[in-house]
Amino acid sequence: xxxxxxxxxxxxxxxxxxxxxxxxxxxxxxxxxxxxxxxxxxxxxxxxxxxxxxxxxxxxxxxxxxxxxxxxxxxxxxxxxxxxxxxxxxxxxxxxxxxxxxxxxxxxxxxxxxxxxxxxxxxxxxxxxxxxxxxxxxxxxxxxxxxxxxxxxxxxxxxxxxxxxxxxxxxxxxxxxxxxxxxxxxxxxxxxxxxxxxxxxxxxxxxxxxxxxxxxxxxxxxxxxxxxxxxxxxxxxxxxxxxxxxxxxxxxxxxx
Amino acid sequence: xxxxxxxxxxxxxxxxxxxxxxxxxxxxxxxxxxxxxxxxxxxxxxxxxxxxxxxxxxxxxxxxxxxxxxxxxxxxxxxxxxxxxxxxxxxxxxxxxxxxxxxxxxxxxxxxxxxxxxxxxxxxxxxxxxxxxxxxxxxxxxxxxxxxxxxxxxxxxxxxxxxxxxxxxxxxxxxxxxxxxxxxxxxxxxxxxxxxxxxxxxxxxxxxxxxxxxxxxxxxxxxxxxxxxxxxxxxxxxxxxxxxxxxxxxxxxxxx
Numbered sequence: 375x376x377x378x379x380x381x382x383x384x385x386x387x388x389x390x391x392x393x394x395x396x397x398x399x400x401x402x403x404x405x406x407x408x409x410x411x412x413x414x415x416x417x418x419x420x421x422x423x424x425x426x427x428x429x430x431x432x433x434x435x436x437x438x439x440x441x442x443x444x445x446x447x448x449x450x451x452x453x454x455x456x457x458x459x460x461x462x463x464x465x466x467x468x469x470x471x472x473x474x475x476x477x478x479x480x481x482x483x484x485x486x487x488x489x490x491x492x493x494x495x496x497x498x499x500x501x502x503x504x505x506x507x508x509x510x511x512x513x514x515x516x517x518x519x520x521x522x523x524x525x526x527x528x529x530x531x532x533x534x535x536x537x538x539x540x541x542x543x544x545x546x547x548x549x550x551x552x553x554x555x556x557x558x559x560x561x562x563x564x565x566x567x568x569x570x571x572x573x574x575x576x577x578x579x580x581x582x583x584x585x586x587x588x589x590x591x592x593x594x595x596x597x598x599x600x601x602x603x604x605x606x607x608x609x610x611x612x613x614x615x616x617x618x619x620x621x622x623x624x625x626x627x628x629x630x
Numbered sequence: 631x632x633x634x635x636x637x638x639x640x641x642x643x644x645x646x647x648x649x650x651x652x653x654x655x656x657x658x659x660x661x662x663x664x665x666x667x668x669x670x671x672x673x674x675x676x677x678x679x680x681x682x683x684x685x686x687x688x689x690x691x692x693x694x695x696x697x698x699x700x701x702x703x704x705x706x707x708x709x710x711x712x713x714x715x716x717x718x719x720x721x722x723x724x725x726x727x728x729x730x731x732x733x734x735x736x737x738x739x740x741x742x743x744x745x746x747x748x749x750x751x752x753x754x755x756x757x758x759x760x761x762x763x764x765x766x767x768x769x770x771x772x773x774x775x776x777x778x779x780x781x782x783x784x785x786x787x788x789x790x791x792x793x794x795x796x797x798x799x800x801x802x803x804x805x806x807x808x809x810x811x812x813x814x815x816x817x818x819x820x821x822x823x824x825x826x827x828x829x830x831x832x833x834x835x836x837x838x839x840x841x842x843x844x845x846x847x848x849x850x851x852x853x854x855x856x857x858x859x860x861x862x863x864x865x866x867x868x869x870x871x872x873x874x875x876x877x878x879x880x881x882x883x884x885x886x
Contacts, residue, residue: 548849550806557798579835593804
C-alpha cells in the first residue's frame with residue numbers, strides 16, 4: 375500500500391492532487407519544485423517537508439511528477455540519481471508517454487486526472503476520474519487503490535488511449551473556453567454584458583451530464599436553417615476569425 | 631400590469647416560459663399551438679384553456695408567440711385577424727426582428743431568454759436573464775415588470791443587440807455541444823467512456839461564471855506547445871473534420 379508520497383511540482387495539478395492525497399490520509403512526505411517559495415506554500419498546506427535541493431530526497435513509496443510536460447524527462451533523469459531504481463515513479467500528464475519514466479525507473483506509471491485545475495479555486499476532486507497506468511500489474515493495483523482513496527472512479531487507460539483522451543479534453547475544455555472568449559468579445563463590442571450568457575453556458579454543460587451530446591444538438595446548423603446562418607455570417611464580416619470558425623463548425627454539424 | 635397572458639406554441643420555450651409565468655402567479659388564460667395534443671398537455675400544467683381553433687382567442691393583456699422562427703410571421707398575421715389591434719404582442723426569438731410583429735400590431739415587443747430549454751428537464755428559470763424590447767416606453771415598463779416576476783435579471787436589448795446576442799449564444803451553446811459530440815465519438819472509437827470528460831466539461835463552464843474566459847484559456851495552443859499540437863494533428867488524420875476544426879481554433883487561440 376502507498377502511504378508515503380513525494381511530490382515534484384507546486385503548480386495547479388500538484389496543488390489539487392497534493393491536497394486530495396493529504397485529505398485522504400496519505401502522507402505527502404516531501405515536495406520539490408523549481409520555485410522554493412511555491413514549494414513552501416504547498417508544503418504548508420499538506421504538512422510536507424519543502425525541499426530546496428534534490429539531494430534532500432528520501433526514499434518513499436511513490437513519486438508523483440506533476441510538472442509541465444517539457445520538464446518531465448529532465449525531472450525523471452534527475453530523480454534517478456537520488457532515488458533507488460525500484461521506486462515507483464508516475465507522472466500526471468495526458469500527453470506524455472509513460473516510457474519517458476520507464477527509461478529511468480523499472481517501476482513507472484501514470485496518474486492522470488482529466489480536469490482543469492486552478493490554484494485557489496475549490497473543486498471537488500473526488501468527482502474527477504483518475505486514469506492510471508503502470509508497467510506491471512502489482513503497481514497497477516497499488517495505483518488503483520491510491521486512486522480510489524481520492525476519487526470516485528478510477529480507470530485503467532493505456533498510453534495510446536490517454537493520448538486520445540487528452541486530445542478529447544482539448545476539444546471539450548480549451549476549445550469551448552475559446553468560444554466563450556470570442557462571445558465575450560462580440561458582446562462587449564455591442565455593449566452587452568457576458569453575464570447574459572453565463573446561465574446558458576452552464577446549462578449546456580449540465581445537459582450532457584445526463585444525455586449524450588449527440589442527442590442534445592440544436593441551433594441553426596442542426597436544423598439546416600440557412601437564413602439564420604447566412605445572417606450570422608453577414609454579421610461576422612467584422613470578425614473574420616470568428617466567421618471562419620462559425621462556417622467550419624456549422625458545416626461539420628450539418629454533415630454529422 | 632400584465633395579469634392575463636395568451637401563449638402561442640407548446641414547444642420547449644413555451645413550456646418553460648409558460649410554467650415560469652404560471653408559477654409567478656400570472657394567469658395563462660389560453661394556449662394555442664398547431665398540435666392540440668401538446669397544447670392540452672401544457673395547458674394542464676399551467677391551468678390554461680387549450681384552444682383548438684384561432685377563432686376561440688379572447689382579448690388579453692399580452693400574447694407571447696413562442697413558436698419556431700419561420701412560423702412567427704404567419705402567426706402574427708393570423709393573430710391580427712382575431713385580436714384587437716392594440717393588443718401587446720411579443721415573440722421569444724433571438725433571431726427575429728420585432729418589426730415582424732410591428733407590421734400587424736401597434737404594440738409589439740420581444741421577450742427573449744438566452745437559454746437552451748428541453749421539455750421535461752428541470753431548470754431554474756429565474757437564473758436565466760430575460761431580454762426585453764418594446765415599441766414604446768410604456769410597454770417596455772410592462773415587460774420589464776413581467777420579466778422581474780420570473781427572472782432575477784431583465785435587460786433592455788434592442789433588435790441589433792439581440793442579433794449579436796443570439797449569434798453569441800450559438801458560439802457558447804451549439805458549438806461547444808458539437809465539440810462534446812466529437813469528443814464522445816473519438817472516445818468511443820478508442821473504448822473510452824464519455825464519463826471521463828463530464829467533470830471537465832462542467833468545470834470549464836463553471837470557471838467562467840466567476841472569471842473572464844479570456845483569463846482562463848489554457849492548453850497546447852495557448853502556450854504555443856507545437857509538439858503537442860502536431861501530435862494531435864497526426865492522430866486526427868483519421869478524423870479530417872475534427873482535424874480542420876482543431877487547426878482553425880488552435881490558430882485562432884494563438885493569434886489572440
